[in-house]
Amino acid sequence: MxxxxxxxxxxxxxxxxxxxxxxxxxxxxxxxxxxxxxxxxxxxxxxxxxxxxxxxxxxxxxxxxxxxxxxxxxxxxxxxxxxxxxxxxxxxxxxxxxxxxxxxxxxxxxxxxxxxxxxxxxxxxxxxxxxxxxxxxxxxxxxxxxxAPLVPAFHAVVFGGQACPAAVLNLGGMANLTLLPAAGDPAPVRGFDCGPGNALLDFWIQQELGRPYDEGGRWGAGGRVDPALLARLLDEPFLRAAPPKSTGRDLFNPPWLLARLTPGLPPQDVQATLAEFTASCAAEALVAQAPDTTTLLCCGGGALNQDLMRRLQALLPDLRVGSTDSAGLPPLxxxxxxxxxxxxxxxxxxxxxxxxxxxxxxxxxxxxxxxx
Ligand SMILES: Nc1ncnc2c1ncn2[C@@H]1O[C@H](COP(=O)(O)OP(=O)(O)OP(=O)(O)O)[C@@H](O)[C@H]1O
Ligand SMILES: CC(=O)N[C@H]1[C@@H]2OC[C@@H](O2)[C@@H](O)[C@@H]1O[C@H](C)C(=O)O
Structure with missing residues (x-):
């Protein structure tokens, strides 16, 4: 052909x-x-x-x-x-x-x-x-x-038509979700930006350790989630807004984060909390918008952050959480x-x-x- x-x-x-x-x-x-x-x-x-x-x-x-x-x-x-x-x-x-x-x-x-x-x-x-x-x-x-996001139409072409409802989570600088109906379901593909991806994680480790990103999420994995900080981060109106919605560094940027930090938090705990925040934004949006989803396929560089992937799986215990590798397209x-x-x-x-x-x-x- x-x-x-x-x-x-x-x-x-x-x-x-x-x-x-x-x-x-x-x-x-x-x-x-x-x-x-x-x-x-x-x-x-x-x-x-x-x-x-x-x-x-x-x-x-x-x-x-x-x-x-x-x-x-x-x-x-x-x-x-x-x-x-x-x-x-x-x-x-x-x-x-x-x-x-x-x-x-x-x-x-x-x-x-x-x-x-x-x-x-x-x-x-x-x-x-x-x-x-x-x-x-x-x-x-x-x-x-x-x-934005524009990738849902493409996701439907390459990942659509599965036996059960699936979702694709792109973890780039920002994060976006695509919601794919099961094969035979005439419902349209949906999608929206669900919050930050790696942008805040990258900023924090760069500032604290001079590294461009947290390789494998190892630094974040060794920290403790601070519940008060997590609650302040999650208290962002964008996260509760109904789709259609999109975001960027215009909102989720270093000043946004610094305004929510309190003095004395160990830097590694901030990294862990940011990882939990990123995973929570996606998990909560997915449960709210498409509770029947059975599979979550992750892509973007965040799919290589094993700590982030573990947190997603823990927040979504009833779903299979993996990378788009399993559907034939490597996350990067x-x-x-x-x-x-x-x-x-x-x-x-x-x-x-x-x-x-x-x-x-x-x-x-x-x-x-x-x-x-
Ligand atoms: N091995 C790894 N471990 C942890 N994080 C990683 C790894 N590789 C890449 N990343 C993260 O992924 C980011 C790059 O992801 P990607 O290339 O998908 O972003 P992007 O092209 O800017 O995406 P978008 O357009 O969706 O914002 C890096 O900045 C880093 O935070
Ligand atoms: C305006 C812009 O560049 N948005 C990006 C960004 O990065 C992730 C998320 O925010 C998404 O909305 C979009 O990228 C993907 C490729 C999209 O348009 O689907």
């Missing part, structure tokens, strides 16, 4: 770098991943992108230069994917490039609001000689939606593959959003094209 080759690029809210996959898509848009590559951000670029999540001096200039630097990292990932798969650029129909979210305020201010991904698709097209599809979120926001490849799929959907003029998820007034083709 004829397949189309696409590349997907994602740099998410954890700001760890660019993930890319090269995948073959069949006529129904089902992917087979052939190569995966990751490039960490140079430290200066990471610091600048992180800083651009908040207001600061000369943001337009700094944002434009950061977008250029991001495109150079993306071009390196594309080059690596081509080498790993043994393909030439002209064998690839398109690259789907998410860009770097630095602000996410849909529906606010003037009623439309905005979601802002720094990106330079023109430069990427110039560097790699492949069509680039980008700007996936703004059409959904223009149609009254949250612009899911999001990049989703953006390859969104580019595939764009090329076929198929909608990428789900109004039930984002709250948009209707299905929309998402993205904009920069030809090679």
């Amino acid at each position: 004829d397949t189309e080759v696409l590349i997907g690029l994602m740099s998410g809210t954890s700001l760890d770098g660019v993930d890319g996959v090269l995948a073959h898509f069949d006529a129904a848009g089902r992917p087979q991943v052939r190569a995966h590559a990751h490039r960490p951000f140079p430290a200066a670029l990471r610091d600048e992108l992180l800083a651009l999540n908040q207001s600061g001096a000369d943001e337009l200039h700094r944002g434009a230069l950061s977008a250029n630097a991001l495109a150079e990292v993306q071009a390196q990932v594309v080059a690596e994917l081509l080498v790993r798969s043994g393909l030439a650029a002209d064998a690839v129909r398109a690259v789907g490039s998410h860009g770097q979210t630095v602000r996410h305020r849909p529906g606010e201010f003037d009623g439309t609001g905005y979601t802002l991904q720094l990106n330079q698709p023109a430069l990427l097209a110039e560097r790699c000689g492949i069509d680039v599809v980008s700007d996936f979120r703004s059409r959904d926001v223009a149609a009254g939606g949250q612009g 490849q899911v999001e990049a593959t989703a953006f390859a799929w969104l580019a595939w959907a764009f090329l076929h003029r198929q909608p990428g959003n789900r109004p039930e998820v984002t709250g948009a007034v209707g299905l929309r083709v998402l993205g904009a094209l920069h030809p090679a």
